[in-house]
Amino acid sequence: MNEIIGYIFIVVGLAFDIFGCIGLLRLPDVYNRLQATTKCVTLGTSSILLGTIVIKGLAATSIKAFLCIIFLVLTSPVAAHALSRGAHISGVKLWGKSVCDKYAEDKKSKNREE
Amino acid sequence: MKSKIILFIIGFIIWMLLGWPPNLQHALAGIFAAGFVAALTGDMFTRRPHRFINPSRYLWFGYYVFLFLWECLKANIDVALRVVNPKLPINPGIVKVKTTLKSDTALTFLANSITLTPGTFCIDIKPESGILYIHWINVESDDLDKATKLIVDKFEKVLKRVFE
Numbered sequence: 252m253n254e255i256i257g258y259i260f261i262v263v264g265l266a267f268d269i270f271g272c273i274g275l276l277r278l279p280d281v282y283n284r285l286q287a288t289t290k291c292v293t294l295g296t297s298s299i300l301l302g303t304i305v306i307k308g309l310a311a312t313s314i315k316a317f318l319c320i321i322f323l324v325l326t327s328p329v330a331a332h333a334l335s336r337g338a339h340i341s342g343v344k345l346w347g348k349s350v351c352d353k354y355a356e357d358k359k360s361k362n363r364e365e
Numbered sequence: 366m367k368s369k370i371i372l373f374i375i376g377f378i379i380w381m382l383l384g385w386p387p388n389l390q391h392a393l394a395g396i397f398a399a400g401f402v403a404a405l406t407g408d409m410f411t412r413r414p415h416r417f418i419n420p421s422r423y424l425w426f427g428y429y430v431f432l433f434l435w436e437c438l439k440a441n442i443d444v445a446l447r448v449v450n451p452k453l454p455i456n457p458g459i460v461k462v463k464t465t466l467k468s469d470t471a472l473t474f475l476a477n478s479i480t481l482t483p484g485t486f487c488i489d490i491k492p493e494s495g496i497l498y499i500h501w502i503n504v505e506s507d508d509l510d511k512a513t514k515l516i517v518d519k520f521e522k523v524l525k526r527v528f529e
Contacts, residue, residue, distance in 0.1 A: 270445040277448060282500045283457055286486050287444055293481060294441045311385040318382060328480035328487075329473075335488045335500065346457060 257306035264298030267291045280346040281338045289331040296323060369407030373399050425526040432523060436482040443484060447502065458504040459488060462513040464495045464521060471528035478520050485516050 274287025297320045304313040376399035384391045447454055466472055469492070476487040476497065484502035491497075499516060 267441055267445065270441075270448055274444065274448040277453060278455070280457075282459075282486065282488075283455060283502060286484065286500070286502050287448055289486070290437075290440050290444050290481060291448075294437055314382050314385045318379065324481070325477070328477040331480060332476060332487055335486065339488060345459070 253308065254306055257302040257304075260298050260302030260305060264295045264300075264302060267295030267298065271295060281343050282335055282345065285331050285335055289327055293323060293327045368410045369403045372407045372410040373403035376402055422527050425523060429520075429523045429527060432519070433478055433481070436478070436519075440482045440484065444502070447484075454503075456503045457500065459498055459500050460504060460512045462497050462499055462517050463510075464497060464513075464517055466495070466521060466524060466528070467492075468528055471524050474528065475517070475520055475524055478524075479516060 268291065271288050271291030274291060275284050278284050278287055300316040300320050300323075303316050307313045307316075377395050380395035380399055381387055381392065384395070464472070464475060466475055472490060472492060476490060479485050479487045479497070479499060486500040486502075487497055488500050489498045497517070499512070501512075501516075505511075505515060
């Protein structure tokens, strides 16, 4: 029974990873692509690790997998945050159909004040 | 000093979990490693160590974890549906929101939660004025107050009880 639940988790995780990769290919600009990859890949990979925890039960492997989940959830948004901020500062434009860009507006007004 | 002791305990626990099953040799090496790290970087770990004692903070943190997991699952299904939809229904933009949280840890957790929840993605923070710039995959409102209500509110209340 445990094995079946574990495999379900692993399959769901793989599906989310695939959605993340499709998002990386289909979405138009850096920021949207980061959206898809950080969200789907974080949950997908966590779900695969959770599947191994369920299959293995309380063992050395599952404790390590649990620590991996914690570090993944803590670090992957920080990495994405650093990438997007770097992209915006180095002047990567938003997609043409974007609605608004308050960040660029604020940066411009700040430059004028200086 | 208290901050160093807390970091030592956390580091030692993680060391022992990584080297499961425990034995004496491993524990001795762990004491040296955790002690070394705590002596070097302990002062940077936390500025208000008395907050680690309060048990209600841990309870609220447990509640926050469940809230966060639920939101995270919703976010993933939302983004996955957008990605596989042939019309690609996105409406992206960068909006500005305000937060009343002040401490560094709380802001980090808020930014991380926002990044991992439905269609929103933190780009930059100004800690002094409490302003976050957020990339939203489907902009519902570019107004400061409305966006704050939609994005930040649900986490802010809980995080305030945990970290402030």
